[in-house]
Amino acid sequence: MGCTPEGVAKAVRAAADVVAEHRAELVELDRAIGDGDHGENLNRGFQAVVAALDAGLPDTPGGVLKLVATTLIAKVGGAAGPLYGTAFLRASTVVSNEPELGAAQIVAALRAGLEGVQARGKAVEGDKTMVDALLPAVDAAGQAGAGDVASVLSAAAEAAATGADATVDLVAHKGRASYLGERSAGHLDPGARSTALLLGAFAEAAR
Amino acid sequence: MTVGLVLVSHSEKLAEGLAEVAAQMAPDVTILPAGGLPGGGIGTDYDTVVDAVRRADTGSGVVVLYDLGSAQMTAELAVESLAEPGSVTVADAPLVEGAVAAAVAAQGGADRAAVLDAAVSATGPAELADTTSAAEPDADSVELTLTNEVGLHARPAAVLARSLAPIEADVIVRLGEQEADAHSVLALMALGARKGDRIEVRAGGAQAGEALRVVQELVQDNFGEPA
Numbered sequence: 001m002g003c004t005p006e007g008v009a010k011a012v013r014a015a016a017d018v019v020a021e022h023r024a025e026l027v028e029l030d031r032a033i034g035d036g037d038h039g040e041n042l043n044r045g046f047q048a049v050v051a052a053l054d055a056g057l058p059d060t061p062g063g064v065l066k067l068v069a070t071t072l073i074a075k076v077g078g079a080a081g082p083l084y085g086t087a088f089l090r091a092s093t094v095v096s097n098e099p100e101l102g103a104a105q106i107v108a109a110l111r112a113g114l115e116g117v118q119a120r121g122k123a124v125e126g127d128k129t130m131v132d133a134l135l136p137a138v139d140a141a142g143q144a145g146a147g148d149v150a151s152v153l154s155a156a157a158e159a160a161a162t163g164a165d166a167t168v169d170l171v172a173h174k175g176r177a178s179y180l181g182e183r184s185a186g187h188l189d190p191g192a193r194s195t196a197l198l199l200g201a202f203a204e205a206a207r
Numbered sequence: 208m209t210v211g212l213v214l215v216s217h218s219e220k221l222a223e224g225l226a227e228v229a230a231q232m233a234p235d236v237t238i239l240p241a242g243g244l245p246g247g248g249i250g251t252d253y254d255t256v257v258d259a260v261r262r263a264d265t266g267s268g269v270v271v272l273y274d275l276g277s278a279q280m281t282a283e284l285a286v287e288s289l290a291e292p293g294s295v296t297v298a299d300a301p302l303v304e305g306a307v308a309a310a311v312a313a314q315g316g317a318d319r320a321a322v323l324d325a326a327v328s329a330t331g332p333a334e335l336a337d338t339t340s341a342a343e344p345d346a347d348s349v350e351l352t353l354t355n356e357v358g359l360h361a362r363p364a365a366v367l368a369r370s371l372a373p374i375e376a377d378v379i380v381r382l383g384e385q386e387a388d389a390h391s392v393l394a395l396m397a398l399g400a401r402k403g404d405r406i407e408v409r410a411g412g413a414q415a416g417e418a419l420r421v422v423q424e425l426v427q428d429n430f431g432e433p434a
């Protein structure tokens with residue numbers, strides 16, 4: 001079964017709930033090695049996304065993704081705004097006006113999102129950023145690409161969680177944490193964590 | 208019409224304060240702060256930046272400077288969203304020095320590429336090394352003693368660079384072993400010339416004599432400082 005605009009909206013609302021639940025945790029993670037605003041910013045952004053969806057559901061999955069992108073860009077106010085905003089924007093472009101998304105399109109959307117994040121933030125694997133969760137997620141999704149939407153997202157979410165956990169040992173080379181140098185090691189990266197949370201919520205919603 | 212500037216910062220106060228500092232040296236340049244979140248919090252707001260970039264463009268384009276990571280990303284997104292992104296450039300430059308250097312360049316009538324160049328090359332003392340013997344070997348020169356209170360500090364340096372901008376001449380100011388391009392406010396400031404210091408001014412080019420006359424007048428007039 002493919003993914004309709006309603007399905008994408010449901011996944012996005014689930015992500016908003018998860019971000020709200022983990023707001024304090026993300027704030028704590030970001031306070032340790034960043035400026036402490038990640039949980040607050042992301043929650044504000046996703047609450048605005050929910051309000052925008054309440055106001056009117058776009059008639060294509062790509063339209064929903066684009067609404068998420070523009071809302072996050074306008075409302076988040078920290079690095080997560082332009083990064084996630086660009087990711088959703090690129091994802092929306094790649095799925096174009098398709099009425100329903102299959103597994104292959106979900107993989108393509110994830111890959112476009114990763115490319116967007118990398119183009120915007122210039123981070124590579126190992127820099128201790130959301131790329132360390134998103135990149136393995138895209139790889140895993142690609143390998144699961146022959147399956148259905150649920151199995152693709154589930155593989156992506158699992159790989160993202162593992163990738164995020166692995167950021168604990170890394171020294172940050174991008175973002176605010178990079179100012180800490182070696183002292184950034186020993187902490188989970190808040191951006192990688194939020195990426196894992198979002199993908200986890202998408203996977204749960206698709207199940 | 209001059210090139211406009213937009214200063215993107217996480218802090219409203221930082222952006223506004225810097226706009227004030229830069230405007231002091233460039234009264235005719237549109238310098239718009241775009242700092243903080245709408246509610247007053249720390250962060251960068253996309254709509255604020257887009258709005259500032261649109262308003263700063265009076266026909267000659269805009270150079271955007273930023274403070275940290277997400278400010279750069281927000282600035283780049285804002286520029287990409289414009290109908291004519293080609294008229295706006297995000298400068299990878301030190302924010303304070305870059306804004307001051309860009310403002311003075313814009314005030315002097317520099318085009319967008321030159322304003323951008325002024326911003327990204329605004330690293331202070333490094334400019335000194337680049338400017339040695341920039342003037343022609345047979346340049347005219349004059350020795351002057353600074354009599355104003357603050358010496359070649361920010362405002363006098365800006366007045367000097369601004370006054371020389373329309374004159375076709377290479378002008379070098381020497382203090383002891385150090386030389387500075389008189390068109391660069393930051394290079395002039397980096398000399399650290401104070402009241403009572405004796406500077407040598409060398410000029411070459413089509414209007415070298417006029418340039419020396421202007422410098423001489425400014426020094427004698429204490430750069431317009433009240434006596």
